Amino acid sequence: MSEPKQEESTAAPEEARTVISPQRDPAPAASEFPESPTASWAGDAPIALGRVLAGRYTVLDVLGEGGMGRVLAAYDARLDRRVALKLVHSRGADRGGEGVAQIRMVREAQSMARLNHPHVVAVYDAGTLEDGAVFIAMEYVQGQTLRQWCQQTPPRPWREVVKAYLAAGRGLAAAHGAGLVHRDFKPDNVLAGEDGRVRVTDFGLARAGSTPGVAAQPVTALPTSALQTPLTLPGSFLGTPAYMAPELLQGQPANVRSDVYAFCASLYEALYGRVPFPLDSLSAILQRVQEPKPPVPPADSQVPAWVSRAVVQGLHPDPAQRPGALEQVLRQLESDPEERRRTWLRMGGLAASVALLAGLAVWALGHSQRPGCESLERRLEGVWDTPVKARVTQALKGTGLPYAEDTAQRVERLLDGYAQAWVKQRVEVCQAAGAPQAAQQPQSLVARREACLERRRSQLYALTELLGRGPDPELTDKAVQTVQAMPRLEYCADATALLAAVPPPEDPQVRARVAELQAQVEPLAVLLSAGKYTEGLALSEQLLPWVEPLGYAPLHARALLLRAQLQEGAGDYKSSEATAWQAIHAAARGGDTVLAAQAWTLRLLLVGTRQARPKEAELLEPMVETVVELANDESTRAGSHQARGQLQESVGQLAEAKDHYERALVIREKLLGTNHLQVALALTDLGNVLRRLGQHADARARLERALAIQQDTVGSTHVTVAHALTSLGIVFKELGQYEQAQARYERALSILDNALGPEHLQTANLRRQLGNVLLDLGRFEEAQAIHERSLATLEKALGAGHPDVSKALSSLGIALAGLGRYEDARLRFEHALAIQEKTFGPEHPGVASMLVNLGGVLADLGKHEEAKARQERALALLEKGLGPQHPMLSIPLTLLGRSLTQLGRPEEAQRQLDRALALQEQPQDHAGQAEPLTGLGLLQLARGRPAAAVPLLEQALRLAPEQAGTEVRFVLAQALWEAKQDRPRALELATHAREEWRRRGHTAKVAEVSRWLEARR
Template sequence: MRLEPGSAPPSIGVTPRSEGDDDCGAGSPTGPSGENWDEPPTALMARRPGPAEDSDSVAKRLLKRALFPRRSQPVMIGRFNVLRQLGQGGMGVVYACYDDKLDRKIAVKVLHAEIVRSQKNAEARLLREAQAMARLSHANIVAVHDVGQTEGTVYVAMEFVDGSDLDAWLKTPRSWQAIAAAFVQAGRGLAAAHRVGIVHRDFKPQNVMMTEDGTVKVLDFGLARASEGEGRDEWLTSVADGSELSSSHLQSSLTRTGTVLGTPAYMSPEQHRGEVANTASDQFSFCVSLYQSLYGASPFAMHSYEALRADVLQGNVAPPPVRSPVPSYVFKVLQRGMRPEPGARFGSMEQLLAALERDPRAKYRRVAALVASVAITGAASAAAFRVGAVEQCPDAHAELAGIWEPARAEAVRAALRALDPGNADETLAVIEPQIERYAEAWVQMRNEACRAHAEGRQSMQVFDLRTACLDQRRAALDTMVDALTTADAARLDHLGRAVAGLPRLTGCADVEALSSAIPPPDDAEIKARVQQHREALARAGVLEQTAEIRRGLQLVDGVLADGEAVAYEPLRAEAYLRKAGLSMRDGDWSAALAGFNEALWTAVAIGHLPVAAQASSRRGYLLAYPLSQPAQAHAELPLIAAFNRRTQGDVDLYGEFLLNAGTIHLQAREPDQARESWQQARTLLEQNDRLETPLGLNVLLNTAVLLADAELTEETAALRRRIVELSEKLMGPRQAERATYEGMLAFALIDLGRPGEALARMRGFYAHLSRVESKRARFVATLMLAHVEMMRGDAGAALHRMDEVRRADPESFGPNYWSWAMLAAAMAGDLPAMREAQAVVRGALDELDPRDSRHTLLLRFYARALRVAGFDAESVAPLENARSALAGSDDRADVVTSARLSLGLGQARVRLGELDAAERDLHAALATFERLLPPRHLDLAEVMTALGEVALERRRSAAAIEWLTKAEAIYTSTAEPDYAPLVRARALLDRARADAVEQ
């Protein structure tokens, strides 16, 4: 019986804060460029050079009002109440303002006219920035709320962001992984802009913000333009041509000879040449920025503009420092992104990010695990999106770039066809649609999360939680696809079940469950590492399912080695839970128990209910079954149930508890409670459309064990047929486990008197066995077929087949199979072979406790073989000894087994002519069978046939006819017409009727 067990100057909205800083400018906050805002305003004004210094611009008037406010009259920009100046950028001045209408704090950017030559040109450029940003709605882009004009100038109202730009953030030493993580977030923002036709054209660290909660946001789209419509970005000049501002400022060129567009250090070759900037130009600027941030120097000469331009145009990228910790593959990615020819760079920003995330040194440990973690911890915008921005949620298919896309699908096909040519197409027909559905469901859920946040239906916190959950699922999918492309024959058997068991996505939409989880750490860096490690644990979970235990344990040990991160105890509990699962899969029971203990008590201490529930449930299974301590597991079952009742909303988690609780009950000799628990699990999963999953399959398998123990043969056969069908649906027709499931069904059919049907099924499966890579599967299937052939009457073929299997794999050919060989030899009349097998079985019987169910099973085959060979007397003593060992037991299985031993004794004694003793044994067996077995069980027919034979021997024709008629009726209700015991019962019935006529 096997029981299954059940993550530069400031730009838009920057607020460098110090302790005591508030919205009214209390305390002594300092701007990013070093100004002290409490310094006398005349000194501050005196440091602002420029020919327009004496002009009475609107921006200067607003600045004066902000610095010298009149207490009786607030300074206003449009409808917004100015609180204080935040700083100034290349195009304008940014103020902290309050929006009375929507009751929120915002940032407002107004034209900084002193630094441009043409008022109209600057206004148009600011409008262009507003239009560009208003078209974008993404967690890594600053959101625009409003745009307007006041007192002859233009302003843009946008979300208020606390944090610093990446240039300032990098002044604190950071690991290369953290830097890459921050830039990939920014890259996602650029990718989102590119998807709606927006090119930034001035990407640099100063235009990227790192918020206090770890979110990276791209801003300052002031040089952006729609990518549609080609034209030259020539040298800029300010030209007051008197034209009116059009409604499509984003499409206008605004490029005139005279001024470089963008910041030279980050500009692409095409920008240096004055050509139109495109998405490849943003790639170039992104790679320059990341190179500089990782290596601490520019990739190009910086001593003069001429030298810089020459290096850029020629593609002379400086090599990285010799002792740099940054892996070489990262440099190769950046080098490609800085190629002078746009066509030689990556095809898209998504492709660049995918290349950056994929570490070729260790496919199972992807940079994305770190990259995504930072994005997760602060992926949501700090301000509400406009309703109209819902349509701008970028499609999330791009976020699966390099994970599941046509190229990866083709790689999976090629790998499986090379590994398993005969079965690959059938396997792919099952697993590829499952992965496709999973990936599509992930995309739809990611899109829906964005829309829900954009529409104001879900908060930033919920969006963060959902995105964190989805990124963990994405990591699992990535690892699963990697496993499919790198699998070897040893792991091939596990892939179908692993694909079917990918972690459920619906949990990422369960707002109540996500919100009730323990909050992440407050520290942004630790929070990012926790998310990184949770993604690593998700990957380890897939490796557990694909039997890559060593790699899975390496991932978990890497998590536990980060002392600062696992000081956050929820992560510690999750890591030990995963380690315990891997250890249990590896058969290391002591390590598994230690891991479950650590996970359980850590989770209980901090109230981490999901981990406490699952750790307690799996620990109970481990105690009850592999460790054979059912009493301890049963004693702890109330506590296990209490933990799991708190998580009933999680169908899979609670279903696993019910599965494991049933095992505990069964091992504690409470079959009725076990059956009730498993029936609850089956009902729960069916009601929630989760029965057709690996968990549901395990529930059915365990229920089938219980039905077989209860001798409910018809229900057992029906359920095992369902198991075969479900396993094929989940894992394909040729998976290794199919051999076991087919064998189980064959046994159930034999118990119903249908060996012909069983033989047809096994032969059909066996015909394709050469296409199954698993040696174990071929071993099991061959022996199952031999057993069915023996039961069908072809004992010679069965014996020959078993002999071949034994010689090929003698270590796996255990006593149970020797007992089959003994019976087959007896049926085939091969006495030497029978005696050889008998010696092995006899030795095994001597070593086993007579109360052990394995002892009884061996003994029944042993005694039957002796009777078939004509050694009835030799079979009596062992049967009597076995029955004596079970005497006094009130266990239902023991009582039924004792009755079967009595049946065997009765049959032997009929052959020996000991009719009185035979009749006593047979009536004793009949009384038990009638009390404990279903009315159509074939054991009843067998004992009635034996009683009919006794009556015939005693010349009691009427009694014989009665017994044999009852036996025939039972046989015909379930058995095949040519079933040998049925044929024999009918022959005896005909004889009894003939005797009755003669009498």
């Protein structure tokens, strides 16, 4: 009989007898999912929440329902994110073959799939369900409609309303740019998310416009002809009359100008509290058609005339008198005279200061004295002073996180140091400009130093503005990391680097504009380091149309690279690759080798690691290495080694990956010191690859050092420390030092319990890892309780069909098998296998682990033919996925050999067990050899060769982890007795095994050993 065991990976623990599990990103937080076990419908058929649709979407909640269908909240297991599923009843879809409702759904999917814009709801997938219902999967937006947002009490100020509609207008204008007309724009079809972003949705009435040369992106399994099918039937119209242009009411086709009308009608209602013309009856519609006229805004409104003019012009009854493009309306709405005045004043103190100070620095070269250099600390007023500190501290503490106060203190200490260093350098530059030796320096050096320091000041302002804008738990988690990611001030004192950089434009006006835009681009870097990818992408979308026409290629390359990095962070790898390529070209045009090298490095990461195209990445790597060497920038070189290490690790070239990680570590220590989070990250990468190489002692040393840095940098109760402890626990687990692993897991679990709560998914998954260590320790009753709790949390948060639930079921099954409850374990394993097969298909490597577990318990139940079939199928899947020489194949090979032994087929059993042992051979004895050695010992006993079994079992006992050692002791006792070798020791070993099984509550094993002992005394 075999004992349960587990393998563990850095991403997540694998199951007992588990061979491989899919690598996953962290699952959504439990708090994001509904708790009530209500019901929903797919098409016409009712389904319970938790049902999986289209093989990947777990239904979580009903968001809305109407005559045509409904919108559901769902969890996408394939992409590991929450989505909104829009469904149309099968009866609506089937009416008349390809029904009107189905056509509209297809049209919406095709229309929205063309767009990739921060103010348009993203579409991910589309198709049909088993019952014929049509669905599209789109971005899930937590929030409300723009109508609900505008109707808050007290009424929102008109500036806030205009700002929200400007965002929606940019999304609608992007649709027009893609050749699409919405046809039903209204406040109910715009979503205002809790993240502050406005998104246009419901393109179900959209049609291709007149813009030439725009090709639609394909939509899964749906006809491409649907978008061109006319929806306006003779004598009828589609849309919402109150927002429809007069020409649409007369039956004319929709175009961009009718969308302009709908946009302005919606904004009119939001500003004035009523629609331009209440078309709530047929007579009102007829009157509007017969007597078209522009609306008259109420005289007592606080909305200024310049806003009214823009809106009323867009509502002109004659389409020829309306703006021909929505951008014209948006530009008018953006042209706020008061805002222009405030912006000018603000830019004089912030963004434009870079340009102004660059000019002042040039001016200073002709002056011998610079009075007031000692008062330059005032340049940080409003950037990092007492009021700003108080605002940042209040925002961080306001999250209520257990480590918030500690984080606030650390942030203040780091920013104080940064500010003091900035003032010191700024004074030095000021004084150097007036010193006699200044004339001996290159004339541009002082100006470049000043401009560099002013760019750092702008970045510092962007950071403190972000940190101080209000409580944000996600930002608080990354606050110290974001502060440490601030660009180094040492660069501004490096004359060689500054003079080697691309010079600013010679034209003073262009130089001033470059400085102004540069100050606006730099916040993108802050948003990137803070993980605010969506916000950063929206800002980059606004900035690039201003940066590109300026013609200064280095700034354009910088903006493009930051956008590409934000896209990579957001998981949009395809778009990021395209943007990185644009950044490479812009950097080449501007002669900026550092930016070019960084963009090439990003492209290598995207192609080779993120999108798993290793062959293509192999061709890119020499180019990346060459460009990085030409750049000769140490920080860029470190990033390149990290990316190349990740590529090599992803293709199994672990020694090469180790070399790259070591080089990245050396550079980062040199640049950043030994106590920086980037150094901890490099140590973690190195430690994990050392673990995979089997160099556990070295791995432990690197990971413990990374943990020490993180504890010192972010505090001992931060969630980052919990993740570091988990990685370290995995090393101890693989070393067989289970008590050490247990201690790390328990400490990490305590941190997550306090920081995230006991029902958070990260907490539940870590609790499962702790349960698996308890299984290794043979503490099956404790493990059973932990796994039952984890299972309940995961089922409640993700639904019963989620693949993470299958892992919890498998771990629970192992605990039950360890307690001798084989039939209960079999039910859990079969359930887990069904989930994996439904989610990933029957050929996925993750299915193999469930087959191994199920086969093991079938053998425990004496069903050896069934067990053999499961192990053979698992072995075939793993050989196909991992190749014939992977060590993980030893697990099903061992269990297959044991079943063949029980079936009386010793020659076949010998072949399988010998192969299993060969796959586990290491430079030194390894715990993985214990299972094959035990199997070979059992085979020799079955052949009547107990003396040959003894040395095999003695070696297995020496190598076996604690929980597997119990079985080895009993088998060795049998071999010693039958070989007539040291029978007192045989009785002692059997007694030890019986007591251990009694402690675990394994009554069947206790009875078996008791019978054996009684027969020999």
